[in-house]
Amino acid sequence: MNKREHRFGELLEAHHVRKTSHRLSVLNALSSREGATSQPDLEATMSPEINRVTLYRILKTFEEKGIIHKVIDLNGTANYALCSPDCTEHGHHDQHVHFSCSVCNRLYCLDTVRIPSFRLPNDFEAADTYLVVSGTCARCSKK
Amino acid sequence: MNKREHRFGELLEAHHVRKTSHRLSVLNALSSREGATSQPDLEATMSPEINRVTLYRILKTFEEKGIIHKVIDLNGTANYALCSPDCTEHGHHDQHVHFSCSVCNRLYCLDTVRIPSFRLPNDFEAADTYLVVSGTCARCSKK
DNA sequence: TTAAGTGCAAAATCTTTGCAAATGT
DNA sequence: ACATTTGCAAAGATTTTGCACTTAA
Numbered sequence: 001m002n003k004r005e006h007r008f009g010e011l012l013e014a015h016h017v018r019k020t021s022h023r024l025s026v027l028n029a030l031s032s033r034e035g036a037t038s039q040p041d042l043e044a045t046m047s048p049e050i051n052r053v054t055l056y057r058i059l060k061t062f063e064e065k066g067i068i069h070k071v072i073d074l075n076g077t078a079n080y081a082l083c084s085p086d087c088t089e090h091g092h093h094d095q096h097v098h099f100s101c102s103v104c105n106r107l108y109c110l111d112t113v114r115i116p117s118f119r120l121p122n123d124f125e126a127a128d129t130y131l132v133v134s135g136t137c138a139r140c141s142k143k
Numbered sequence: 144m145n146k147r148e149h150r151f152g153e154l155l156e157a158h159h160v161r162k163t164s165h166r167l168s169v170l171n172a173l174s175s176r177e178g179a180t181s182q183p184d185l186e187a188t189m190s191p192e193i194n195r196v197t198l199y200r201i202l203k204t205f206e207e208k209g210i211i212h213k214v215i216d217l218n219g220t221a222n223y224a225l226c227s228p229d230c231t232e233h234g235h236h237d238q239h240v241h242f243s244c245s246v247c248n249r250l251y252c253l254d255t256v257r258i259p260s261f262r263l264p265n266d267f268e269a270a271d272t273y274l275v276v277s278g279t280c281a282r283c284s285k286k
Numbered sequence: 287t288t289a290a291g292t293g294c295a296a297a298a299t300c301t302t303t304g305c306a307a308a309t310g311t
Numbered sequence: 312a313c314a315t316t317t318g319c320a321a322a323g324a325t326t327t328t329g330c331a332c333t334t335a336a
Contacts, residue, residue, distance in 0.1 A: 020315090020316065020317085021309095022316085023316095039300095051317070052300095053303095053317085053318070054316080054317055054318070056301065057316080058316090061316095072218070076219040076221060077219070078219060097263075099263070099267055102270065110263070110267075112264065115261075116259040116261050117259070118240070118256060118257075120242070120253070120256065123281035124242055124278065124279070124280055124284070125284050126276045126277075127278040127279070129277075130217060131258075131273070131274045132272075132273045133269045133272050133273075134272075134273070135267065135268045135269040136267070138264065138265065138266035141268050161290065162336095163291065163334075165292080166291090182325095194293050195326095196292080196327080196328095200291080201291090
């Protein structure tokens with residue numbers, strides 16, 4: 001077991017989730033991508049080793065336990081990314097800008113770009129803010 | 144034909160879309176709601192007068208012609224709202240904040256709240272920005 | 287008259303559920 | 312040993328497609 005796998009093993013233990021080979025594969029796949037990975041993408045990558053239904057369940061469990069978070073992109077497709085260490089099962093901290101490239105379809109988590117603050121009308125109480133920018137990413141704009 | 148219907152008739156003509164009674168009903172339904180209306184909501188409202196499939200097609204046409212715009216909420220559900228006059232088939236101008244109430248599920252278009260500007264990393268080119276705030280809306284926070 | 291819109295049936299997807307077998311602790 | 316996880320089949324839900332009939336212009 002290499003270092004990365006070991007790290008993921010500990011991650012699962014820390015969240016009280018059983019350490020199975022499928023779950024480790026999913027964590028590996030997610031961590032090897034830049035930004036978030038779409039459900040269809042992930043499905044294609046893991047297939048046929050991991051059953052489609054099992055993947056749904058793994059992602060659901062991970063999300064509930066605060067191991068990954070889900071970002072819905074502008075097409076309504078679910079994308080997943082590993083959480084930062086301060087996510088818990090009680091709440092995700094995902095207050096950064098997402099960038100959805102319309103050329104390559106990558107979804108980036110721009111951790112360095114914070115969502116600027118703004119005022120809501122009276123009596124509107126914000127719990128979470130999601131900001132998605134669509135356009136052309138650095139990789140694609142250089143081609 | 145009352146004033147509102149007349150207005151919608153002209154709206155359809157202006158976008159080179161045929162004026163049918165179903166299309167007028169959909170426009171009426173959309174305009175009678177505050178903010179955007181979800182596809183399932185709309186389906187329930189129009190049923191059984193308008194067939195489910197027809198509704199899909201009407202919404203698709205309206206979106207393509209720049210009559211309505213689609214906002215995907217945090218659950219990945221499509222919501223629709225009438226466009227402001229400066230939307231065309233070449234691009235929607237929807238640069239305001241959306242608010243998704245987790246209590247009543249209403250999706251508000253907060254036209255008065257502009258999306259603040261922020262800088263993207265080098266070589267990322269923004270085309271559109273979508274900002275959705277979830278939380279409790281004014282109506283629900285007062286109860 | 288004729289091109290576009292509509293309803294119905296059916297296909298194609300996407301997501302969830304039930305249950306028996308396999309696996310982790 | 313025992314609770315959890317997994318695969319498979321099947322149910323549900325959502326969205327798209329094909330085709331005959333109807334309607335707007």
